[in-house]
Amino acid sequence: MDFRALLVEKNDEGEASASIQNMTIDQLPDEDVLIDVAYSTLNYKDGLCVGSGGGLVRNYPHIPGVDFCGTVVESRDKRYKKGDEVLVSGWRVGEIYWGGYSQMARINADFLVPMPKGITLHQAMAIGTAGLTAMYGLIALERGGVTPDSGPILVTGASGGVGSVAVALLSKLGYEVAAVSGRAELEGYLKDLGANEVIAREEINETVKRPLESERWAGAIDNVGGPMLARVLGQMKYNGVAVSIGLAGGSSLPATVIPFLLRGVSLIGIDSVMRPYQDRVEAWTRLAQIFPFEKLEAMVETRPLADVPELGAQILKGQVRGRIVIDVNA
16 A cells, blocks of 8 residues: 655755655554554644754654544554544654654554544644643643633743644633734734733743732743743742743743742643643543634644645744644645
């Protein structure tokens, strides 16, 4: 059986190139489950892996794509049978392991999650790792006692994939949402997703010397890190909860412990790669129940596999809005 895949190769000089190539089933890894892939997505890690690898890819040639979903064709694992719809995210698929930029994939059965009821294959990838990560962040806020009555929630990097889904989810549940973006032209987009207020990145990205400012945020979903997260911590309300998801603004945290000691602020890290199976099932189940699917059209664009190299370069430059679904069969 022949199929198409986006194969990334490196030459003797260490230069990477990506191209659509025809492949056969016997070229795939020897894993438990063979999947007829329907859709993948575009994430920041995909941009790295399609290009230089960013230190994520260990061996070449390589098929990127950290998310994908499709239908089981063959299975050596009793948990899955032919015809089952499944999805994959995390576990370093698309980095160490071959991923979803391919019409066919073989995968470790432990990496799979059954498709949640009420979600189509396309909707699952419209949500993808970005939406799943946003859901983990929302669950962390809830477990920290943050409710819609607690006060406004700040979402940084709001126009990206995680941020867009976070804004939509929080709004759906009745939270007051303040969205931070460096792109003024996206204010209408963010308000359509449910943001009550859009804050220019420059207003909150400036480092201040005061460890505490006026209390503003009951919770925060931060996709930026760096000086912005440090600033946000100083603006949290008493017993506020901030979740750290990304590092678009840098991996350093030039903050003090004062917000933790004087306001009881919690800072919770969110990992989406190695989360155990039950966490994944819980998050996908919640997404199926509460995701505002009526907002997907504004948030999502579907593109063919051949567009991935160009899109990968764009996402690394912060030029991608919302979510992009990759139709590997287009």
